[in-house]
Amino acid sequence: MFLVPLVLGLWERWERAGRLVSGLSKMAFGCAVMAIFTVLDGAASWIFGPHAKIPLLWVVMDNLGESFGYLFVVPVAIAFYTRHAPKPVNAMMIGVYYLSIFAGSLISGRLGGLYETLSPSAFWIVHAGIVAFAGVIFAGLAASGVTRWLEPSEVGLVELTSLD
Numbered sequence: 001m002f003l004v005p006l007v008l009g010l011w012e013r014w015e016r017a018g019r020l021v022s023g024l025s026k027m028a029f030g031c032a033v034m035a036i037f038t039v040l041d042g043a044a045s046w047i048f049g050p051h052a053k054i055p056l057l058w059v060v061m062d063n064l065g066e067s068f069g070y071l072f073v074v075p076v077a078i079a080f081y082t083r084h085a086p087k088p089v090n091a092m093m094i095g096v097y098y099l100s101i102f103a104g105s106l107i108s109g110r111l112g113g114l115y116e117t118l119s120p121s122a123f124w125i126v127h128a129g130i131v132a133f134a135g136v137i138f139a140g141l142a143a144s145g146v147t148r149w150l151e152p153s154e155v156g157l158v159e160l161t162s163l164d
Contacts, residue, residue: 003064003067003068003071004071006068007068007071007072011026022142023076023077023079023080024138024139024141024142024146025138025139025142026072026073026076027072027073027076027077027135027138028135028136028138028139028142029069029072029135030069030070030071030072030073030076030135031069031072031073031131031132031134031135031138032069032132032135033065033066033068033069033072034065034066034069034070034073034131035069035128035129035131035132035135036065036069036128037062037065037066037069038066038124038127038128038131039124039125039128040058040062040065041062041120041124041127041128042120042121042122042123042124042125042128043121044058044062044120045119045120045121046121050119050120050121077097078094078097081093081094081096081097082094111126111127111130114126
């Protein structure tokens with residue numbers, strides 16, 4: 001919770017500096033931060049040994065870093081859904097977003113099964129690679145200017161008045 005004001009302050013600072021950062025760019029940045037800290041999960045077994053107990057400070061700092069990155073992804077994604085979905089189906093689209101979280105959690109559970117077969121560092125590197133890949137996709141979409149196509153005024157979306 002205490003990271004939220006830090007993230008919001010950073011966004012405000014970027015805006016005051018004249019750097020308008022798109023939602024997709026924020027999500028790419030968040031994925032990069034999460035990937036780096038996930039690599040640190042794997043690095044812990046290299047640094048402290050594969051069967052050593054990881055110091056609590058390492059775990060706390062790692063979780064804070066991943067949470068910091070997370071705050072650049074999830075709230076921005078939810079805002080994206082609420083901003084671009086037609087008003088009559090806005091709440092349903094939030095449900096669709098959470099269905100994607102559900103699907104991702106199922107995949108994550110399957111990946112968790114690899115913990116028994118991979119080394120701890122390899123296990124975390126796989127996870128970091130997945131997050132980094134998502135970040136590259138977000139960065140590519142942001143660089144392509146795809147967000148300008150999503151503005152209702154530019155695509156001429158017809159507002160739905162009923163779902164009958």
